[in-house]
Amino acid sequence: MSITKATTHVTQNEALVFERSQAGRRGYRLPALDVEETAIDDLLPAELRREDDLEGVPELSEPDVVRHFTRISTWNYNIDLGLYPLGSCTMKYNSRLNERVARIPGFAGLHPLAPEEDAQGALEVMYELQQHLAEITGLPGVSLQPAAGAHGEMTGVMMIRAFLDARDGVTSDEAKRRKVMLIPDSAHGTNPASAHLSGFTVKTIRSTPEGLTDLDHLRELCASGAVAGLMLTNPNTCGIFERNIKEICRVIHEAGGLVYMDGANMNALVGVARPGDMGVDVIHLNLHKTFSTPHGGGGPGSGPCCCTAELEPFLPVPRVVRSDAEGGGATYGLDSERPQSVGRVKAFYGNFGMHLRALAYILTHGRDGLREATEAAVLNARFIAHGLADTFDRPFDSPPMHECLFTDKRQTRKGVHTLDIAKRLIDYGFHPMTIYFPLIVQGAMLIEPTESVGRAELQQFVDAMKEIAREAVEDADTVLGAPHTTRIGRLDEAAAARKPVLRWRPAEKAAGA
Amino acid sequence: MSITKATTHVTQNEALVFERSQAGRRGYRLPALDVEETAIDDLLPAELRREDDLEGVPELSEPDVVRHFTRISTWNYNIDLGLYPLGSCTMKYNSRLNERVARIPGFAGLHPLAPEEDAQGALEVMYELQQHLAEITGLPGVSLQPAAGAHGEMTGVMMIRAFLDARDGVTSDEAKRRKVMLIPDSAHGTNPASAHLSGFTVKTIRSTPEGLTDLDHLRELCASGAVAGLMLTNPNTCGIFERNIKEICRVIHEAGGLVYMDGANMNALVGVARPGDMGVDVIHLNLHKTFSTPHGGGGPGSGPCCCTAELEPFLPVPRVVRSDAEGGGATYGLDSERPQSVGRVKAFYGNFGMHLRALAYILTHGRDGLREATEAAVLNARFIAHGLADTFDRPFDSPPMHECLFTDKRQTRKGVHTLDIAKRLIDYGFHPMTIYFPLIVQGAMLIEPTESVGRAELQQFVDAMKEIAREAVEDADTVLGAPHTTRIGRLDEAAAARKPVLRWRPAEKAAGA
Amino acid sequence: MRYIPNSPEERQEMLRGLGLSSAAELFDSLPQDVILKRPLDTPEALSEIELLERFEAMAARNAAARRPSFLGAGAYHHYAPTIVDSLIQRSEFFTAYTPYQPEISQGTLQAIFEFQTLVCQLTGMDVANASMYDGSTAMAEAVLMAERVTRRTRVLVSAAVHPEYLRVTETYVAHAGIELGRLEVDEETGRTSLDASALDDGVAAVVVQSPNFFGCVEDLRAFADRVHAAGALLVVVVTEAASFGLLRSPGACGADIVVAEGQSFGVPVSYGGPYVGLFSTREKYARQIPGRLAGVAFDKEGRRGFVLTLATREQHIRREKATSNICTNEGLIALAATVYMTAMGRRGLQEVAAQCAQKAAYARRRIGALEGFSLPHSAPVFNEFVVRAPSEAAGLLRRLASEHNVTGGLALSRYLPGRPNDILVCVTETNKRADIDALAEGLKGSSR
Amino acid sequence: MRYIPNSPEERQEMLRGLGLSSAAELFDSLPQDVILKRPLDTPEALSEIELLERFEAMAARNAAARRPSFLGAGAYHHYAPTIVDSLIQRSEFFTAYTPYQPEISQGTLQAIFEFQTLVCQLTGMDVANASMYDGSTAMAEAVLMAERVTRRTRVLVSAAVHPEYLRVTETYVAHAGIELGRLEVDEETGRTSLDASALDDGVAAVVVQSPNFFGCVEDLRAFADRVHAAGALLVVVVTEAASFGLLRSPGACGADIVVAEGQSFGVPVSYGGPYVGLFSTREKYARQIPGRLAGVAFDKEGRRGFVLTLATREQHIRREKATSNICTNEGLIALAATVYMTAMGRRGLQEVAAQCAQKAAYARRRIGALEGFSLPHSAPVFNEFVVRAPSEAAGLLRRLASEHNVTGGLALSRYLPGRPNDILVCVTETNKRADIDALAEGLKGSSR
Numbered sequence A, B: 001m002s003i004t005k006a007t008t009h010v011t012q013n014e015a016l017v018f019e020r021s022q023a024g025r026r027g028y029r030l031p032a033l034d035v036e037e038t039a040i041d042d043l044l045p046a047e048l049r050r051e052d053d054l055e056g057v058p059e060l061s062e063p064d065v066v067r068h069f070t071r072i073s074t075w076n077y078n079i080d081l082g083l084y085p086l087g088s089c090t091m092k093y094n095s096r097l098n099e100r101v102a103r104i105p106g107f108a109g110l111h112p113l114a115p116e117e118d119a120q121g122a123l124e125v126m127y128e129l130q131q132h133l134a135e136i137t138g139l140p141g142v143s144l145q146p147a148a149g150a151h152g153e154m155t156g157v158m159m160i161r162a163f164l165d166a167r168d169g170v171t172s173d174e175a176k177r178r179k180v181m182l183i184p185d186s187a188h189g190t191n192p193a194s195a196h197l198s199g200f201t202v203k204t205i206r207s208t209p210e211g212l213t214d215l216d217h218l219r220e221l222c223a224s225g226a227v228a229g230l231m232l233t234n235p236n237t238c239g240i241f242e243r244n245i246k247e248i249c250r251v252i253h254e255a256g257g258l259v260y261m262d263g264a265n266m267n268a269l270v271g272v273a274r275p276g277d278m279g280v281d282v283i284h285l286n287l288h289k290t291f292s293t294p295h296g297g298g299g300p301g302s303g304p305c306c307c308t309a310e311l312e313p314f315l316p317v318p319r320v321v322r323s324d325a326e327g328g329g330a331t332y333g334l335d336s337e338r339p340q341s342v343g344r345v346k347a348f349y350g351n352f353g354m355h356l357r358a359l360a361y362i363l364t365h366g367r368d369g370l371r372e373a374t375e376a377a378v379l380n381a382r383f384i385a386h387g388l389a390d391t392f393d394r395p396f397d398s399p400p401m402h403e404c405l406f407t408d409k410r411q412t413r414k415g416v417h418t419l420d421i422a423k424r425l426i427d428y429g430f431h432p433m434t435i436y437f438p439l440i441v442q443g444a445m446l447i448e449p450t451e452s453v454g455r456a457e458l459q460q461f462v463d464a465m466k467e468i469a470r471e472a473v474e475d476a477d478t479v480l481g482a483p484h485t486t487r488i489g490r491l492d493e494a495a496a497a498r499k500p501v502l503r504w505r506p507a508e509k510a511a512g513a
Numbered sequence C, D: 001m002r003y004i005p006n007s008p009e010e011r012q013e014m015l016r017g018l019g020l021s022s023a024a025e026l027f028d029s030l031p032q033d034v035i036l037k038r039p040l041d042t043p044e045a046l047s048e049i050e051l052l053e054r055f056e057a058m059a060a061r062n063a064a065a066r067r068p069s070f071l072g073a074g075a076y077h078h079y080a081p082t083i084v085d086s087l088i089q090r091s092e093f094f095t096a097y098t099p100y101q102p103e104i105s106q107g108t109l110q111a112i113f114e115f116q117t118l119v120c121q122l123t124g125m126d127v128a129n130a131s132m133y134d135g136s137t138a139m140a141e142a143v144l145m146a147e148r149v150t151r152r153t154r155v156l157v158s159a160a161v162h163p164e165y166l167r168v169t170e171t172y173v174a175h176a177g178i179e180l181g182r183l184e185v186d187e188e189t190g191r192t193s194l195d196a197s198a199l200d201d202g203v204a205a206v207v208v209q210s211p212n213f214f215g216c217v218e219d220l221r222a223f224a225d226r227v228h229a230a231g232a233l234l235v236v237v238v239t240e241a242a243s244f245g246l247l248r249s250p251g252a253c254g255a256d257i258v259v260a261e262g263q264s265f266g267v268p269v270s271y272g273g274p275y276v277g278l279f280s281t282r283e284k285y286a287r288q289i290p291g292r293l294a295g296v297a298f299d300k301e302g303r304r305g306f307v308l309t310l311a312t313r314e315q316h317i318r319r320e321k322a323t324s325n326i327c328t329n330e331g332l333i334a335l336a337a338t339v340y341m342t343a344m345g346r347r348g349l350q351e352v353a354a355q356c357a358q359k360a361a362y363a364r365r366r367i368g369a370l371e372g373f374s375l376p377h378s379a380p381v382f383n384e385f386v387v388r389a390p391s392e393a394a395g396l397l398r399r400l401a402s403e404h405n406v407t408g409g410l411a412l413s414r415y416l417p418g419r420p421n422d423i424l425v426c427v428t429e430t431n432k433r434a435d436i437d438a439l440a441e442g443l444k445g446s447s448r
């Protein structure tokens, strides 16, 4: 079989903007100053003004700028080119309609400190989104303030901290505080990092050979007391649903702790099962995953927190609230009078532009479409799992949910590793899957197709992976040398880290640009 | 020297939409029908309804559609990737600001048959654009109705037809009619085609060894009488200004004819010289060239006609007119009461969306910027002419204006022709120049950089051309086999024309897609 | 000027490199007496902020753009999915030009080939070109082509063809030795009547529009037989392309050339343009077709691609003997229509058409029931129909707009002085029931 | 659902291929008692048309978005060239994710490297990261980093730092064993006063904002010397990034860490987000920096490219020992800022800053001259300043909005109950002279 999905085509090289800069070029024009000019020294004394004349900042015309960014953009793979199966990232279709909604002048041009009575539409958007997220998670208390998943984690575990302190009445007394946060060894790195940031001591729970949380180990750790809570991803980072979730929650609750759920994998559950019904106390959602707000090359995201009524008083301030005037009609407002709140986690109210897109996603799918998307996402992952079952090693055999996990075990014999397989996928026209995560699985390949890809391309992916497996045996060098079709080959990351060059400086000149 | 501007990168293959189609897929959603449904047979009898159920029309989801067009788009070279030196096409920068202007709902959503009092803004846009074009050409009568250059030519020569018939009072009597339209052999094909469409007999004027209109031959042809007029491009299609323009106009006028100027090359003259001041009677402008409205992969264009006061009564109807209310304030209207008009050349009022963009271009440049653009465009062409003078054959040595002309004469010895040089330029990261036009120059290469490209890229182009000249001698096969870096190689156009396949049919399947 | 890359200093250096001392010397090849000795009398440059303010202010004076509208007659308010505009705004599409170099223009070429195919599928024909300026010029080109094909010079045009299309055709054929005859419209049915006598062997073609200018669907089948019997071609004109989703295709009815306005396919009404002319015909006439054609081609390795083909028909090669003078066409608008047809797809095109017809039927019922108003024509319609008002239409519509904020349709008197009280009403899927009710109420209220 | 490629029929076939008979069986690994037995209680699906109408209607209820505004205080109305939004809307940029695979992510990586460089140039520092959530979280991370670097636990924060930034920092450090002290503001100058006594050797850092929350430009140089003398770090916060075009860079004044809100660089105010946090520091602290870093790397052929580097600081490797928990950052907004800084360029950034300062000076003169109004602070300002009104500010601003259609600024009482009559006024290049005059007139008219 030859590679049919992709081939090569001519592309432009392009230097750094700084290397392109030419003194005297202009890419902007402002209206002429329309007020009497004040002498510069009367504006600001010289010692407060810049001396460097912004030396080094580029000088370019508008076409220069457009060509620069257009050229470099063409070096990126992206969702609109095809399958982007990064496990745990839910790279689903980003609707243009939602982009349009976010740019409606009445939203994009609204200042966050505008009086509430003049911002009712924006407050309604946030309030309505909160309502829908509460229904989807089964957890009534919602804050849209966190800017991403990790931010939501921090917010959630801080709420647990505050709740426990209040409940146990030990806000002051360090010693008596419950300090232990239990986190499975399969968890995403942000979980322990967020727990640490919130003052918890992290204790790691083993996973079972099935890829599930080890209940006995969990009980053991709880027995030791001082347990504040558990951070659990469900489906977990192996793509497997924690079927003992209710028991797990019971154990933690009996031990006096609370359960935090990392909602990064909610694309497997929306409309099918609700964390609130499983015993979860607080969760974050990634609007940039499950609810399709664009990943933007690394962000922005949005990581709302949803919690039980018990925890609601501890949510960040301000809260977006609704008050119904008798005789119908509602007004929306911001409420900061929450004495038990963990406080603010971000200036203003969160990434409002993402709230708009997520609400547009929910309203476009509708009740049935939300469940349909979940089913389609899980089905696609199963299709791949099924197609690759005979070719790649599956560390766990529980049926995968929205993503499936494989390893390079069968390929390593010939020296081909996960990284090589990933790089070779590029030649076949795909973005690679998530690799070497979760850490508990050696040579992990975590594949999440999402619902946004059709059968034919799924099959192309399966075929490509099988072909690479064949190459790994018959023609290992081709795989080890991949990618062969890109502008630049594998980059020496080790050398880059040894002598980091983190910014351009006039000295440095463009290599072949 | 190695190729530094471009290289190759992985790209997606993509089949035809029809080959991608899957029964049952949906990419749209409409609001539910909100009126009582009428039985289909009561709407329309069966014999008036489609029987084929739109068999073959694609069925795709929204992501399928987005990926399809995004993928194929990446196979196109375009202005935002760099120099696009198609001679005679003026491929200048297309401002995003102008795109935004054209999409303002008050313009994009305005129906052409809206009452004039409710469309004053649109009429003002057209009126103001007419005023500016009149000033730029020095010709007071303007119609924005023609949809492209050729359409403007047809309109202009029809106006000449109508004027002469009226003047000579021979509207009826065929025999007495002046039927001869003189056109230089270097003219663009649309000139004779438009003249023919307007009932003229085309007589061809020779060019001099300098690449100019042969005055003696012109006089000779005029002597033979029956001359209706002349269609002249200035600067002509060799990129040379017809320095005898005034004399040429005098000769034609004395012979009782009128002078039509093809304004395709106005990017060499805006703000520097005005056709009206040269003796030209009527001209068309290409807003999609000189005034930067996007070429759109082949269109839309806009080809306004500007003419003398004498010819104004013959312009197409309706005209956009202004009436000033006493005490200031003006209203704009459409006037169709022009008995001498050649009539309509298009439904409604022309490509209004292009009028908006052209006006935005004129207002953004401002008086000085318009001349500055002309100077920069001519300077860039001179830079290339100078850089390639020693390497390629220049058929004429008069100094070039906004575009410069070369031939493959020095390369053909080794069997390398213009087509090969053009194809090889692709490997160097450039779009080729216009080739084999004008027809009077064997192996013509017409290069128009426009003002929208910087010095560095001009130099890269010069270097690439010189390098190709070297290859033509030392390594002809590389040039003859070019391009080597594109998804597909040279296509067999002869075979395609012999057995034309002009549409997809269910039978045909995608080759490697 | 911010669009010009080379700075004034850089340009000075470049001039020096050419041995010139000033930009003015670049124009030394021009005689002094043609050089403009003063600055142009056009406005000073505006910044982005100022420019947008100016255009926003002018746009605000287009009151009609803010009202529910029932205007059609050659330009239609249909909904365009957001992806249509976002895809055509990719610079790869909108800043490129005619695909003269196929190896780096396959995106444009494949899209044109898909456009041609879709046009053939909808019109029921074999071959379609890459686009004409608009529906009106496409009709004119069809008449010219009929003359080339038949070598006959009389063309009969239905009086129910869009009046502007007819005017444009008159202009185009004025010097082509073609004589245009007129086919009357039956007042009662609203359909074109074809009298046998007119159909002699000098007739090159018969041109009918369906749905016609009055909204009535013509019986094309019946026309085809009689036209072909006379050895002439049947040219069918369609101004409302949405009708293809429901009406029998002209091809299936026996048309020889089908021309249409493609604006309904995702293109804004934009005060009349840019739109896109669709042009399709039978296989056997392929080499007589005007305009560009994309076709399949293969490279040495047998890889499929697309090229512009049969260029020997065109002006750049045939010059005065070309099938048309068209060069630049409506490429980007054809692309928009292609994206629209693909996004709506088979079922969407059918549903849009069905909703148009259903809503128009509802509007007919509502308005037909109004005291003093009548529906003069009996033939079936798609989404446009004539309403005969009890009073002068233009004034009535003005009151409707000012007092009820509805643009109620077109006063036919604009084109047909003989029909002072007639209004052409168009209803599409974008007109809500509430708008239609408001129209009916408004008509009642505004008629005096 | 139109976003799901596989049709219901196709999904049925796929299920069969897996030996399943219904989609429900896909969830058999879930215990029955956690399965939701009813449909979600969220609304029915909306079409594009309906969806846009809903959001347009809600947007119309944001009256403030339609008024001339003098609000600043952490979010600023600046003009963004049109190309900023059109470039970030290329799907190559906005639909991609973190560049984990450099060979097919060089567009994103090079843009990040350019962003880092521009941030260093403007702040006058050596190293900048790929972005933080916003200015407020960037400040919190700076405080945490200062503790890591100095191993000291007291941090002194100026009372003239944006109140919301302070709240956010309090939340972040609540469990990090860091104690926040307060530096008072001199009522007369409006600048932060640093009393030597507070600067003991337990102090990890001093945090000042300049221009500060009251608009006053701090004397950073003076701070730096004394802070360094105490072995602490100087953390400088900037909420109005436009000021970099005119004010001496914090780096040049001796700052050790500079954090800023980048919203002013071409990012819409969008009711508070998404924005972008800028974070830069000295070379020697590079390995203590939070968040992502792009760096230069080469392939075997020596071709230059960019990669994410120094990842050992980050959560996915260091887990609880990471320098921060941040993963997803504000990539696309950082790109918007990069395009903005590049398009405006060296001279544009200077001119924007100059116009802001000039127009603010004009506004100060106009308002300062108003009977009953005063400008309480004497320190130089950039484009924000406090106005002391003769009456309660909140009510005055409400009247100003309703009666004069101007959003006049921020009533400081929102954050500082002790300053009932104070208004924080912000002027940018987008405020026309006429708006400023209207503001002055309005203030006069609205004060009772």
Ligand SMILES: Cc1ncc(COP(=O)(O)O)c(C=O)c1O
Residues within 6 Å of the ligand: A088, A089, A148, A149, A150, A151, A188, A190, A191, A233, A237, A262, A264, A265, A286, A301, A302, A303, D326, D327, D328
């Ligand atoms: C399982 C899991 N948890 C948490 C996160 C962190 O979310 P974010 O990147 O939005 O901070 C991610 C995202 O990468 C994740 O995959």
Ligand SMILES: Cc1ncc(COP(=O)(O)O)c(C=O)c1O
Residues within 6 Å of the ligand: B088, B089, B148, B149, B150, B151, B188, B190, B191, B233, B237, B262, B264, B265, B286, B301, B302, B303, C326, C327, C328
């Ligand atoms: C010299 C010349 N004349 C006329 C034309 C025809 O203009 P258009 O393509 O807009 O019809 C062109 C454009 O190709 C041209 O280059």
